[in-house]
Amino acid sequence: xxxxxxLLKAEHLTMRFGGVVANDDITFTLEEMELxxxxxxxxxxxxxxxxxxxxxxxxxxxxxxxxxxxIAGKLPHEIARMGIGIKTQVPNVFNGLSVRENIWLAVRRKxxxxxxxxxxxxxxxxxxxxxxxxxxxxxxxxxxxxxVEIGMVLAAEPELILLDxxxxxxxxxxxxHTAAIIREINQTRAIxxxxxxxxxxxxxxxxxxxxxxxxxxxxxxxxxxxxxxxVRDVYLGKKVAA
Amino acid sequence: xxIRFRLAAQAVAVVLAIVAIALIPSTIELFAMMQLTLFAxxxxxxxxxxxxxxxxxxxxxxQTAFFGLGGYAYAIAAVNFQDSTPSILxxxxxxxxxxxxxxxxxxxxxxxxxxxxxxxxxxxxxxFNCVNSTSGDEYRIGKALLGxxxxxxxxxxxxxxFYPDQVLSPEQSWWVTGGALLGVxxxxxxxxSLPAGRIVVAVRENEVRASLLGYDPRKVKxxxxxxxxxxxxxxxxxxVNWGAFVGPTIFSLSLSAEIIIWITVGGLGTLLGPxxxxxxxxxxxxxxxxxxxxxxxxxxxAVLIVFVLLLPKGLVPTARDLLMRLVxxxxxxxxxxxxxxxxxxxxxxxxxAE
Numbered sequence: 001x002x003x004x005x006x007l008l009k010a011e012h013l014t015m016r017f018g019g020v021v022a023n024d025d026i027t028f029t030l031e032e033m034e035l036x037x038x039x040x041x042x043x044x045x046x047x048x049x050x051x052x053x054x055x056x057x058x059x060x061x062x063x064x065x066x067x068x069x070x071i072a073g074k075l076p077h078e079i080a081r082m083g084i085g086i087k088t089q090v091p092n093v094f095n096g097l098s099v100r101e102n103i104w105l106a107v108r109r110k111x112x113x114x115x116x117x118x119x120x121x122x123x124x125x126x127x128x129x130x131x132x133x134x135x136x137x138x139x140x141x142x143x144x145x146x147x148v149e150i151g152m153v154l155a156a157e158p159e160l161i162l163l164d165x166x167x168x169x170x171x172x173x174x175x176x177h178t179a180a181i182i183r184e185i186n187q188t189r190a191i192x193x194x195x196x197x198x199x200x201x202x203x204x205x206x207x208x209x210x211x212x213x214x215x216x217x218x219x220x221x222x223x224x225x226x227x228x229x230x231v232r233d234v235y236l237g238k239k240v241a242a
Numbered sequence: 243x244x245i246r247f248r249l250a251a252q253a254v255a256v257v258l259a260i261v262a263i264a265l266i267p268s269t270i271e272l273f274a275m276m277q278l279t280l281f282a283x284x285x286x287x288x289x290x291x292x293x294x295x296x297x298x299x300x301x302x303x304x305q306t307a308f309f310g311l312g313g314y315a316y317a318i319a320a321v322n323f324q325d326s327t328p329s330i331l332x333x334x335x336x337x338x339x340x341x342x343x344x345x346x347x348x349x350x351x352x353x354x355x356x357x358x359x360x361x362x363x364x365x366x367x368x369x370f371n372c373v374n375s376t377s378g379d380e381y382r383i384g385k386a387l388l389g390x391x392x393x394x395x396x397x398x399x400x401x402x403x404f405y406p407d408q409v410l411s412p413e414q415s416w417w418v419t420g421g422a423l424l425g426v427x428x429x430x431x432x433x434x435s436l437p438a439g440r441i442v443v444a445v446r447e448n449e450v451r452a453s454l455l456g457y458d459p460r461k462v463k464x465x466x467x468x469x470x471x472x473x474x475x476x477x478x479x480x481x482v483n484w485g486a487f488v489g490p491t492i493f494s495l496s497l498s499a500e501i502i503i504w505i506t507v508g509g510l511g512t513l514l515g516p517x518x519x520x521x522x523x524x525x526x527x528x529x530x531x532x533x534x535x536x537x538x539x540x541x542x543x544a545v546l547i548v549f550v551l552l553l554p555k556g557l558v559p560t561a562r563d564l565l566m567r568l569v570x571x572x573x574x575x576x577x578x579x580x581x582x583x584x585x586x587x588x589x590x591x592x593x594x595a596e
Contacts (some may be wrong), residue, residue, distance in 0.1 A: 054454075080456035092454070094447035105444050105456050149451075156455055158595060 007032050007066040007190050008053070013062035014076045015048050022048040023059070024214040030160070035186045037201050037222070038194045040211030041234060046194050047089075049211065050164055050232055053192070054078040054086050066160065085158030089165045089194075091145045093152070095138040099129055102137055102148050106155035119155065127151040128179060143174035147181070154185060167200045179203035202226075210234075245569075256428065259578075263420035267413040269406050275416050276484070281524050282419040283480035284475060285517045288504045289426050292516035294470035297434060299446030299595025300463060301355065307369050308337035308471040312478025314373065317397040317488045321386035324398055325406040326483070333479035334472050341471030342464070349460045349467070351577040363498070370493035378521060393489025400483045419480050423517070426473055430513055442466050496539070503546050509556030518557055 005040045008030040015023040021030070023045045030036055051057040052064060055074050064071045066082055080086070094102050100120060124130045126145040132140065137148055145168060153161055167175045168209065182204050185191060195201055201208065205222040212234045213216045218225060225231055291305045319329035340452055344365065348358055355572035377390025386394065400418060402408040410418065433439040441462055445452045451458045482488045491497075500523070508519025523542065530538040553560050 075458075076450075076453040077458045079457050080454050086454045088450065088454070092448055092451040094444050094451060096447050097444070100442065105440065105452075109456050152451070152455065 004032075005065075006030060007034070008064070008066055008192075010049075010053075010064045011062055013049070013052065013064065014060050015045075015052060015057060016060045021051070021214050026062070026214075026216055028209065029214070030190060030192065033186070033188075033190050035182070035191045035204065035206050036193070037205040037208045038192065038211060039196070039198075039201065039225075040217070043213075044211035045214040046211045047164075048214075050194050051161065053162060054084070080156070083159040085153035085156050085161045087146075087153050087161075087163045087166060088148050089168065091142070093137045093145050093147050093148045095136070097137060098134050099140070099148055100124070100133040101169060103151050103155050110157050123151045123155045126154065126184065128177065139183075143170045146170065146174075146178070147164040150178070150181060159189065161185060161189055162195045163191065165195055166193065167195065167197050169222055175200050176179075176203070245460040256424075259424055263417060263424065266420070267416055272412060277525075277528060279416045279419045280481070281483050281521045282416075282423045283477055283484055284504075284524055285423050285520045286426050286480060287477035288501060288508075288520040289423075289430060289513060290470045290473035290477060291501050292508075292510075292513055293430050293473070294466055296511040296513075296516075297439070297446060298442050298463065298466035298470070299587060300466065301359055301502075302467070302470070303359050303400045303502075304363045304366050305470070305474045305501055306472035306493055306495075306498045307362065307366040308341060308487075309478045309481070309497075310366075310369060310373070310386070311337040311340055313482045313488045313492050314394075314478075316479035316482050317394045318383050318386040318388075320398045320482075321394070323337055323406075325404070326398065326400045327403045330400070330476070330479050334475050337475030337478070338468050338472040345464045345467035347469075349463045352460075363495070366493050366495065366498060370490050373490040373493065389489075391490060393487060393491075395487050397482055397486050397488060399486050408573065415483060417483025419484070422476065422480060426476070427513055427517065434513075459470075500542070503542060505556075506546060507549050507556055509558035509560070512556075512558045515556050515558035522557075531577040 005177060006029045008028075010026060010036050013023055013026040013028070014021065016185055026045075026049060029055060038048050038049065041064065048057065052059045052072070055071060055078070058073050062072075066079075066084060066235075069080075069082065071084075074082075074182040076086075094105065097105075103120045103123050104116060107116050107123070111119045121130070124133050127150060129140075129144060129147060129151070132144065137145060139214075140148065146169070150163070150166060153163075163182070167178050179200060182191060183194065193201075193204065202222065208222050208225045209219045210217045210225060210228075210231050217234065218231060220228070266278065270278075287305060287309050290308070291302065294300050294302055294305075308466055312333040316326075316329045316333035319332045320326055323329060344361075347353075353361065367426060373388065374391050376388035377392065379387070381388040381390065388394065394552075398406075400410045400415060402410065434443070441452070445457065445459045445462045452462070453459050478492070481492070501520075504519040504523050505516045506519070507515075507523060508517065509515025523545070526541065526545070527538045530536055530541055549556065554562075
């Protein structure tokens with residue numbers, strides 16, 4: 001079983017915007033059930049990398065495969081149907097609809113009509129919004145809307161989940177909840193998280209990939225990455241050292 | 243419980259509407275009934291834009307293109323077949339096919355909203371100019387002479403299906419037109435409560451999120467566009483049946499603008515609002531026209547400005563909000579859950595309409 005195709009594999013991925021090389025020859029592998037954090041200073045290339053994974057950008061060269069099927073150049077809805085769930089950086093929810101209907105729209109693609117109700121309830125429970133199920137999404141707080149979006153991603157039952165800054169703009173308490181939700185999801189699914197908040201990464205991370213100037217600087221466990229002198233120099237600076 | 247109550251209230255409303263449509267010919271004068279027939283045909287046109295704009299989030303300036311195509315398709319077919327049965331069908335099919343072709347390039351070509359407005363507007367103008375320049379004997383389709391600027395007079399009106407010699411009386415024409423309005427209204431209501439309709443609304447709310455959940459927004463929008471074109475085409479046939487005449491002004495820009503005013507006045511994001519707005523505005527325009535004291539376009543413009551400034555939500559949503567404030571709701575749920583939708587998808591169109 002050792003030769004199984006990895007869940008996600010990017011090989012020699014390069015992305016150029018005119019003269020700027022945003023991603024330079026990146027090779028990246030994600031195994032089943034893995035939880036991976038992508039970090040790096042601004043302009044390091046993590047967002048570009050994330051966008052090529054989600055089909056928003058087509059790489060200049062190189063290949064990305066999900067379970068051996070190429071992703072590059074596919075449309076967002078095709079990638080979603082392959083089994084990849086995406087949470088974008090800015091919360092993208094159906095603002096005019098109730099929380100319940102938001103989740104229902106994600107559930108109904110997979111579940112039979114009979115199973116939809118319980119499935120929606122289960123997701124509401126997990127994102128802790130059962131009491132707010134009938135509220136219109138636009139009336140929720142920023143943090144709650146982030147959870148609605150995470151809930152929608154979950155409800156679609158993807159095999160791989162990509163989260164772009166899931167804790168952005170959250171209070172410490174909300175961040176704690178989000179970390180708990182992510183750990184719970186990871187019991188059954190692989191996740192990639194792009195994040196700035198180091199505290200948050202400490203709460204969830206197992207393995208971390210550090211981007212720097214369009215390349216992968218280092219890839220290791222969270223403790224080793226934090227201890228790495230190069231990482232401290234380029235990104236973490238004195239905040240962690242202190 | 244509130245949902246059951248709402249369903250019951252809606253059933254009562256439908257029965258009342260059927261009774262009203264049935265009784266109108268015996269209670270009002272022929273002239274008023276003819277006017278109502280025209281308003282009902284126009285209200286079907288209003289519903290076509292109410293659906294695509296209010297629920298699909300697509301502002302199409304080209305509803306009169308489909309309306310006119312439906313009208314001409316009906317007229318040409320009716321002259322040739324001397325039977326309205328296949329002609330009504332063609333009045334729905336021709337605009338749908340046209341909408342499918344136009345919509346394919348617009349939505350699959352990822353053309354943005356602004357250009358969609360420009361394209362639909364331009365297509366309407368192109369159709370107007372094409373039809374307008376068909377004077378002369380050489381412009382004929384089968385037996386039907388297109389007539390250019392003068393249009394096509396004496397178009398056969400509706401007959402009993404498959405019995406071309408049994409032409410409908412004005413009363414029967416009213417029943418057909420009023421019935422068609424109610425039918426289209428209920429069909430759209432039903433559609434919006436089904437998963438397919440919820441997906442249309444979801445794409446309006448957030449296209450990116452819809453596609454990230456695996457829905458193809460291009461396909462959803464194209465189907466919305468086609469359905470709304472089909473409804474506008476049906477409205478065209480009803481309109482031609484009312485006047486037994488069709489001319490190129492059916493593609494006019496002022497009508498395109500008027501539909502938008504109906505919906506703004508009645509309430510975007512509802513189905514009842516545009517019908518109310520259409521009948522109200524058309525009544526005012528007809529009234530002013532008969533007085534000849536003022537220019538009706540001036541009044542229309544003033545009405546639009548007043549509504550945009552003072553009642554931006556439109557009549558029906560404003561009335562609904564007032565009612566909700568007056569009737570003490572049993573709980574927060576009843577306030578937020580909206581009419582007609584099944585419990586699994588208790589949703590609201592209140593937001594997102596602006």
